[in-house]
Amino acid sequence: MGAFNEILAYLIQTLLSLYLVAMLLRFLLQLVKADFYNPICQFLVKVTNPLVIPLRKVVPGLAGLDLASLLLALLLQLAGIVLLLLINGLGLPNVALLLVWSLLGVIGLLVNIYFFALLAMIILSWVAAGSNNPAIYLLHQITEPVMAPFRKLLPAMGGMDFSPILVFILINVLQIALRHMATGVGLHPALVIGI
Numbered sequence: 001m002g003a004f005n006e007i008l009a010y011l012i013q014t015l016l017s018l019y020l021v022a023m024l025l026r027f028l029l030q031l032v033k034a035d036f037y038n039p040i041c042q043f044l045v046k047v048t049n050p051l052v053i054p055l056r057k058v059v060p061g062l063a064g065l066d067l068a069s070l071l072l073a074l075l076l077q078l079a080g081i082v083l084l085l086l087i088n089g090l091g092l093p094n095v096a097l098l099l100v101w102s103l104l105g106v107i108g109l110l111v112n113i114y115f116f117a118l119l120a121m122i123i124l125s126w127v128a129a130g131s132n133n134p135a136i137y138l139l140h141q142i143t144e145p146v147m148a149p150f151r152k153l154l155p156a157m158g159g160m161d162f163s164p165i166l167v168f169i170l171i172n173v174l175q176i177a178l179r180h181m182a183t184g185v186g187l188h189p190a191l192v193i194g195i
Contacts, residue, residue, distance in 0.1 A: 001072065001123075002134065005087050005088065006120075008087055009084055009087050009088065012080060012083055012087070013084070014057055014075060015108075016077075016079075016080040018071055019047075019048075019069040019076065019111065020077060020080075020106075020109055021113065022044050022047050022048055022191055023048050023051075023052075023069055023073045023076065023112065023161065024053070024073050024106070024113060025044055025142075026044045026045065026048050026066065026074065026108055027065075027069040027070050027111065028039055028068050028085070028142055029044065029052075029138065029141070029142070030064070030065075030066045030069070031064065031065065031066070032141050032142055032144075033064075033141075034138055034142070035138075035141070038134045038137065038138055039134050040134055040138050041138070041158045041165075048069065050071075051072055052066075052068050052069055052072060053066040054070065054191040055072055059071055061073065068144050072104075073104065073106050073109075074099075074102050074106050074187050075098055076090040076104075077101075077102040077105045077106050077109075077137055078098055078099065078101075081102060081105070082098065083096060088155075091092045096140055097185065097186070100185050101182070104181060104185070104187060105180060107178060108153055108175070108178045108182075111174050111175055111178065113142075114142075114146060114167075114171060115171050115175075116141070116142050117139050117142050118143050118146075118147075118164055118167055118171075119165075120139055121136075121139050121140065121143050124136055124139070135190055140178055146167060147163055147164070147167060150163040150164075150166045150167055153166065154166060
């Protein structure tokens with residue numbers, strides 16, 4: 001692969017990963033019923049609306065799930081895989097395999113979002129405890145539905161919350177399982193964002 005192809009692949013992966021994160025954050029924020037008037041939510045909606053609004057006419061939401069955002073993330077992941085395969089001069093596999101690769105990539109990216117959101121919440125609990133920053137509030141809204149069941153299993157001891165350790169263990173187990181599933185279906189990690 002020449003330098004131009006490598007630079008092009010890098011730029012595609014970077015831009016696509018940023019947009020995919022925005023799309024999946026939009027999905028997650030609607031799923032957890034985050035504060036829509038938060039400036040970060042407003043930004044995510046404005047950035048993703050140009051692609052979500054037309055798709056929403058065809059794919060409506062279901063029981064509070066923003067299926068249009070989720071489907072769009074899957075399609076963007078698929079388009080990214082196809083572009084990277086073409087840039088690298090590789091042949092395209094069948095559509096079913098491309099869909100499986102895309103699904104694994106989107107799930108992997110969701111797991112990574114939770115990993116970094118939880119890590120940020122832990123750091124911010126030390127540095128900016130009690131802050132009213134909109135980003136901290138959104139991080140709390142995203143992570144709390146995942147953390148609550150683990151807090152019941154492992155309550156705070158001496159004022160310290162050790163439940164994030166259990167969540168990190170679960171996240172690592174999911175990441176290992178996703179990597180092995182990706183390898184099992186012949187997916188090269190450089191082709192998919194999130195794994």
